[in-house]
Amino acid sequence: xxxxxxxxxxxxxxxxxxxxxxxxxxxxxxxxxxxxxxxxxxxxxxxxxxxxxxxxxxxxxxxxxxxxxxxxxxxxxxxxxxxxxxxxxxxxxxxxxxxxxxxxxxxxxxxxxxxxxxxxxxxxxxxxxxxxxxxxxxxxxxxxxxxxxxxxxxxxxxxxxxxxxxxxxxxxxxxxxxxxxxxxxxxxxxxxxxxxxxxxxxxxxxxxxxxxxxxxxxxxxxxxxxxxxxxxxxxxxxxxxxxxxxxxxxxxxxxxxxxxxxxxxxxxxxxxxxxxxxxxxxxxxxxxxxxxxxxxxxxxxxxxxxxxxxxxxxxxxxxxxxxxxxxxxxxxxxxxxxxxxxxxxxxxxxxxxxxxxxxxxxxxxxxxxxxxxxxxxxxxxxxxxxxxxxxxxxxxxxxxxxxxxxxxxxxxxxxxxxxxxxxxxxxxxxxxxxxxxxxxxxxxxxxxxxxxxxxxxxxxxxxxxxxxxxxxxxxxxxxxxxxxxxxxxxxxxxxxxxxxxxxxxxxxxxxxxxxxxxxxxxxxxxxxxxxxxxxxxxxxxxxxxxxxxxxxxxxxxxxxxxxxxxxxxxxxx
Amino acid sequence: xxxxxxxxxxxxxxxxxxxxxxxxxxxxxxxxxxxxxxxxxxxxxxxxxxxxxxxxxxxxxxxxxxxxxxxxxxxxxxxxxxxxxxxxxxxxxxxxxxxxxxxxxxxxxxxxxxxxxxxxxxxxxxxxxxxxxxxxxxxxxxxxxxxxxxxxxxxxxxxxxxxxxxxxxxxxxxxxxxxxxxxxxxxxxxxxxxxxxxxxxxxxxxxxxxxxxxxxxxxxxxxxxxxxxxxxxxxxxxxxxxxxxxxxxxxxxxxxx
Ligand SMILES: Cc1cc2nc3c(=O)[nH]c(=O)nc-3n(C[C@H](O)[C@H](O)[C@H](O)COP(=O)(O)OP(=O)(O)OC[C@H]3O[C@@H](n4cnc5c(N)ncnc54)[C@H](O)[C@@H]3O)c2cc1C
Ligand code: SF4
Numbered sequence: 001x002x003x004x005x006x007x008x009x010x011x012x013x014x015x016x017x018x019x020x021x022x023x024x025x026x027x028x029x030x031x032x033x034x035x036x037x038x039x040x041x042x043x044x045x046x047x048x049x050x051x052x053x054x055x056x057x058x059x060x061x062x063x064x065x066x067x068x069x070x071x072x073x074x075x076x077x078x079x080x081x082x083x084x085x086x087x088x089x090x091x092x093x094x095x096x097x098x099x100x101x102x103x104x105x106x107x108x109x110x111x112x113x114x115x116x117x118x119x120x121x122x123x124x125x126x127x128x129x130x131x132x133x134x135x136x137x138x139x140x141x142x143x144x145x146x147x148x149x150x151x152x153x154x155x156x157x158x159x160x161x162x163x164x165x166x167x168x169x170x171x172x173x174x175x176x177x178x179x180x181x182x183x184x185x186x187x188x189x190x191x192x193x194x195x196x197x198x199x200x201x202x203x204x205x206x207x208x209x210x211x212x213x214x215x216x217x218x219x220x221x222x223x224x225x226x227x228x229x230x231x232x233x234x235x236x237x238x239x240x241x242x243x244x245x246x247x248x249x250x251x252x253x254x255x256x257x258x259x260x261x262x263x264x265x266x267x268x269x270x271x272x273x274x275x276x277x278x279x280x281x282x283x284x285x286x287x288x289x290x291x292x293x294x295x296x297x298x299x300x301x302x303x304x305x306x307x308x309x310x311x312x313x314x315x316x317x318x319x320x321x322x323x324x325x326x327x328x329x330x331x332x333x334x335x336x337x338x339x340x341x342x343x344x345x346x347x348x349x350x351x352x353x354x355x356x357x358x359x360x361x362x363x364x365x366x367x368x369x370x371x372x373x374x375x376x377x378x379x380x381x382x383x384x385x386x387x388x389x390x391x392x393x394x395x396x397x398x399x400x401x402x403x404x405x406x407x408x409x410x411x412x413x414x415x416x417x418x419x420x421x422x423x424x425x426x427x428x429x430x431x432x433x434x435x436x437x438x439x440x441x442x443x444x445x446x447x448x449x450x451x452x453x454x455x456x457x458x459x460x461x462x463x464x465x466x467x468x469x470x471x472x473x474x475x476x477x478x479x480x481x482x483x484x485x486x487x488x489x490x491x492x493x494x495x496x497x498x499x500x501x502x503x504x505x506x507x508x509x510x511x512x513x514x515x516x517x518x519x520x521x522x523x524x525x526x527x528x529x530x531x532x533x534x535x536x537x538x539x540x541x542x543x544x545x546x547x548x549x550x551x552x553x554x555x556x557x558x559x560x561x562x563x564x565x566x567x568x569x570x571x572x573x
Numbered sequence: 574x575x576x577x578x579x580x581x582x583x584x585x586x587x588x589x590x591x592x593x594x595x596x597x598x599x600x601x602x603x604x605x606x607x608x609x610x611x612x613x614x615x616x617x618x619x620x621x622x623x624x625x626x627x628x629x630x631x632x633x634x635x636x637x638x639x640x641x642x643x644x645x646x647x648x649x650x651x652x653x654x655x656x657x658x659x660x661x662x663x664x665x666x667x668x669x670x671x672x673x674x675x676x677x678x679x680x681x682x683x684x685x686x687x688x689x690x691x692x693x694x695x696x697x698x699x700x701x702x703x704x705x706x707x708x709x710x711x712x713x714x715x716x717x718x719x720x721x722x723x724x725x726x727x728x729x730x731x732x733x734x735x736x737x738x739x740x741x742x743x744x745x746x747x748x749x750x751x752x753x754x755x756x757x758x759x760x761x762x763x764x765x766x767x768x769x770x771x772x773x774x775x776x777x778x779x780x781x782x783x784x785x786x787x788x789x790x791x792x793x794x795x796x797x798x799x800x801x802x803x804x805x806x807x808x809x810x811x812x813x814x815x816x817x818x819x820x821x822x823x824x825x826x827x828x829x830x
Contacts, residue, residue, distance in 0.1 A: 048827070049824050049827055051802075051803035051804075051824065051827075052782075052783055052785075052803075052824060053781070053782060053783070054778055054782035054783065054786060058778060058782075059688060059693075060693070065693050066693055066694050066695045067691075067692060067693050067694055067695055067696065069695075070695040073707060073708075074707070075704070075706065079704060080701060082701060082703050082707045082708075082710055083695045083697070084695070084708060085694050085695045085696065085708060085709050085710065086691075086694045086695075086708065086709050088708075182811050182812050183812065184811055184812060185812075185813075185814050185815075223808070224808075225805065225806035225807065225808050226806070226807040226808060226811040227804070227805070227806065227807065228807065347815075348815055348816035349815075349816065350807075350810065350811075350813065350815070350816055350817045352800055352801060353807035353810060353811050353817075354807075354811075358811075391800075392781035392794070392795060392798055392800045393777060393778050393781045393782060396777065404773065405660075405661040405662070405750070405754075405773050405776075406660065406661065406663065406747065407663055407665060409662075410662055410663060410665060410667065410670075411665065411667065414667055414797050414798055417798040417799070417800070418798070418799060418816050442699065443695075443697065444697070493706050494706065495705075495706035495708075496706060496707055496708045497706070497708045497709075
């Protein structure tokens with residue numbers, strides 16, 4: 001029998017960016033919050049010896065321990081899903097701060113087009129433009145409605161960027177609170193080349209602080225040192241915006257947040273209409289507890305959010321055969337793979353220096369910023385040159401045709417270690433009927449509960465997008481004065497082994513219609529008014545951008561919604 | 574030219590650095606860490622060694638190292654792994670190979686620890702036949718795959734060249750490894766290509782990981798690539814043209830007493 005704990009007002013599952021933002025807002029407003037985190041506690045002090053590529057980048061020190069829980073994967077319904085036994089296409093967050101500790105900090109608001117993608121596509125190209133099986137959908141919110149919440153996240157995190165924006169992105173009511181990051185010679189080559197081609201490059205907006213910054217909550221943080229150990233690592237300076245150095249200290253200071261680490265939530269307890277609280281396992285002892293709460297917030301990332309709902313039998317599971325139900329629907333990813341490498345025989349770069357979000361980027365081929373009439377795909381990608389800091393185990397660039405070991409490998413990988421620049425596209429990912437999440441029938445976690453199962457593959461849409469965008473990356477790279485360039489323009493079957501991106505989205509999507517969405521535009525569940533399911537699980541598709549700006553904005557909106565709900569109750573829309 | 578210049582932290586930049594981190598020390602979040610790092614940084618600046626003359630291969634010291642011994646391999650496994658690693662990353666004009674860099678010690682230590690036992694991997698059955706894109710699906714732990722793979726290297730060498738792997742000529746060793754890479758070997762059910770990829774990746778890790786793990790002896794792997802290891806800050810260098818050179822530092826330099 002689970003031990004019953006004293007009731008609180010709000011229970012939040014997961015203490016990453018989403019959980020942290022909501023905890024800070026609700027505790028500042030005076031509500032009592034318990035935050036559950038299955039992993040350990042973390043602070044900047046833990047990163048004293050963080051400049052260790054093997055430990056953090058290759059052995060995944062900060063990520064979820066797969067021996068306890070993983071994801072199973074198949075690329076279509078005809079084959080048996082098997083567990084991702086080792087990392088991995090994506091790296092799951094674990095412990096205080098979640099993936100917000102080891103992210104890059106590349107910050108992009110999604111485009112106005114994204115939130116109304118279906119209606120805008122139909123309006124411009126007609127309904128026939130949407131291929132069979134693509135479950136494209138508007139988000140039930142507009143860019144303008146979400147705009148003030150982007151501002152809140154930016155002010156809190158101290159996002160650094162250019163003072164003005166290009167015509168390709170949504171308008172900002174307030175500029176970024178700190179100026180752009182420094183510009184490296186490689187970034188300058190990219191910007192000059194792109195400008196020469198009539199494109200519109202700008203400084204990548206960054207959550208690695210360009211300058212010392214004090215945020216509206218009074219949190220002071222130091223500027224980024226461009227140390228080159230950023231993504232997959234924690235920041236020893238607190239320069240990278242991370243929940244542990246921004247929102248969580250603010251929430252804790254109110255005295256109204258209690259964080260319970262090593263507490264794995266397995267279930268939302270409910271009566272079919274409302275939740276009464278959450279059930280969780282104290283990981284070290286295996287003991288079970290029940291935490292009663294007025295409001296339950298899932299902030300445990302795409303996979304856990306979906307899985308906890310399915311394990312709790314809350315919301316209607318998606319069935320791809322009948323296309324009914326919503327939990328697990330519209331799982332999307334990021335379509336990478338279009339890129340061009342520029343090799344310089346006569347020039348070297350200090351590419352070992354860098355920061356997670358240091359780069360130059362353009363949106364000329366993102367969203368609907370270009371005409372798709374004669375193209376066999378929708379949406380697009382951003383194209384960027386980043387300088388995130390190349391590290392020597394991973395950085396062994398060689399021209400095509402070089403063996404992967406031996407004399408020639410050694411000579412070439414050393415020769416080109418500081419002589420290669422990459423221009424790469426980060427592509428959007430459209431939803432399809434047969435891409436979804438459900439519970440695996442065979443494989444279980446350490447507690448004996450079914451793992452989440454992913455059914456996903458790249459479609460013709462994605463392959464066409466990669467081909468088109470790759471040619472654009474090559475055109476830019478060819479203008480960058482390299483000795484030679486090599487383009488990569490083909491995308492094959494989705495493979496779970498090589499790292500691609502931790503931008504998983506969907507599963508508990510938002511929308512205006514309960515038949516095709518699980519949560520409303522406050523991320524409040526249609527089927528249980530006191531349950532909010534937050535994070536990229538709410539995305540109806542994924543854009544040609546990193547997700548966290550939009551995740552963060554939605555978290556601020558949820559916090560506002562929960563406050564309203566606690567005051568009045570009922571559906572917020 | 575910036576390319577040939579050794580970039581030493583200037584007094585001005587150090588003051589600047591202290592000023593920046595000083596803000597954080599006064600703030601809520603990073604005092605303990607950065608406080609310690611400033612000490613380590615100052616000490617290392619003093620101890621900075623003279624730069625190697627350009628063009629010469631970085632030297633590896635021959636001093637006896639009592640920290641070097643085996644945790645997992647037996648003698649023969651060690652010799653086989655060392656010989657194979659040297660073919661994967663051979664000594665040449667650019668500098669030392671995997672053998673001199675201690676990559677075989679690195680591999681040995683990795684096999685003895687949690688990586689070798691797949692402690693953080695999902696190793697729950699059933700193990701089923703997989704599509705290529707479903708990733709590693711074997712019941713073998715890395716330790717087991719390594720031990721069986723090294724045996725297989727020797728057995729294949731005996732069968733085809735009548736000698737142990739470590740005793741073959743370089744060309745013969747390359748042929749053996751190429752056969753494993755191409756999965757043309759079937760011995761004791763060892764998945765040859767999977768074993769080869771693991772050995773290849775471990776060798777590269779042994780060459781370039783921080784010396785604290787037993788390889789990359791004296792940071793000579795890093796020196797070949799002009800990789801500066803663990804530096805505190807590039808705030809003042811990030812905008813510079815060309816390859817800015819540093820005397821590398823390892824995490825050992827980060828220890829404060
Ligand atoms: C290497 C890397 C680089 C990235 N770079 C960028 C970038 O540049 N820009 C960008 O926008 N995004 C980036 N991302 C993605 C970004 O990190 C995520 O979008 C963001 O951190 C998600 O926040 P979250 O709070 O939704 O989830 P998470 O940070 O994953 O937090 C969820 C938390 O819930 C906990 N949890 C899960 N299940 C349970 C349970 N059952 N019980 C209790 N606790 C549970 C987890 O342990 C975790 O701490 C990157 C990710 C990675 C891995
Ligand atoms: S690059 Fe900047 S933000 Fe990233 S870890 Fe280093 S100092 Fe921190």
